Amino acid sequence: MWQSYINAFKNYLKLERSLAENSVEAYLRDVTKLREFLELSGAAVPPTQVTEDLLFDFLTYLTDLGLAAPSQARFLSGLKAFYKFLLLENAIQTDPTQSIEGPRLSRKLPDTLSFPEIEALLEAIDLSTPGGTRDRAMLEVLYSSGLRVSELLNLRLTSCYFDVGFIRITGKGNKMRLVPIGKDAIKYTTIYLEHVRSQLDIQKGAEDTVFLNLRGGTLSRVSVFKTIKKVALEAGVHKEISPHTFRHSFATHLIEGGADLRAVQQMLGHESITTTEIYTHLDRDYLKQIITDFHPRAQATKVPAIKNSGH
Secondary structure (H helix, E strand, C coil), X not given: CHHHHHHHHHHHHHHXXXXXXXXXXXXXXXXHHHHHHHHHCCCCCCHHHCXXXXXXXXXXXXXXXXXXHHHHHHHHHHHHHHHHHHHHCCCCCCCCCCCCCCCCCCCCCCCCCCHHHXXXXXXXXXXXXXXXXXXXXXXXXXXXXXXXXHHHHCCEHHHEECCCCEEXXXXXXXXXXXXXXXXXXXXXXXXXXXXXXXXXXXXXXXXXECCECCCCCECCHHHHHHHHHHHHHHHCCCCCCCHHHHHHHHHHHHHHHCCCHHHHHHHHCCCCCCCHHHCCCCCHHHHHHXXXXXXXXHHCCCCCCCCCCCC
């Protein structure tokens, strides 16, 4: 049922509205994401039976995944176009999107970063210093795996499985999950471990912690916030950002690139917003493929030269 309407919508966008191929694909992704959400939440109704409440649930879901207001507004725009089409085709009598307003877009500073901004931040870090080498590794991991700052600071050496491209994360409620980690994050973390961390006088209790301060002790949340503020200033990125911005950007870039909602939800470690059926088993190879196919950093071909001084 969904696919027939989606195919008709595609023809309408191309033939009657004469939209460019990229625009058509964006609209179709928006509708497909709604269908995925309904299937995962146990409300697999046809598009003609979607209600305003279900659409609100979908937009709430996007908020919980960390999508910023501009991204949510774009999704809603695609859905409004779809239901306007269904009205024109007399497939529905009332438009369920009619009373739904998009999120406010008047915020001065957005809470997500574009991929070029992510790259600018990473490349602004001075890799010739021990602190810079560590900071590059931390930010690579934040963006590669969508971690909360607490999860980054609690990452253990014994939870890093770089040979298979995964890290084990202890999230909220002490719940464990396996998350893919990208090649660049592995590369810079390995450099940090071999050339910086190995030279530190590790304090008691920090022996298994990956990211440490230069005195060999555990890092604080405040220090990570300060690092990101400093790097943003040096990169010329004039946005109000925090460690959570990298998590939001991770989710936004994956979903807007076409990644499966359920896979992104599992990687973020979110609880189901509707039903535990969302947490069916996902193959680890599949999660890695999601990152490979849809994460911008995984598709980058240029890796900046390392200027590590060997400290």
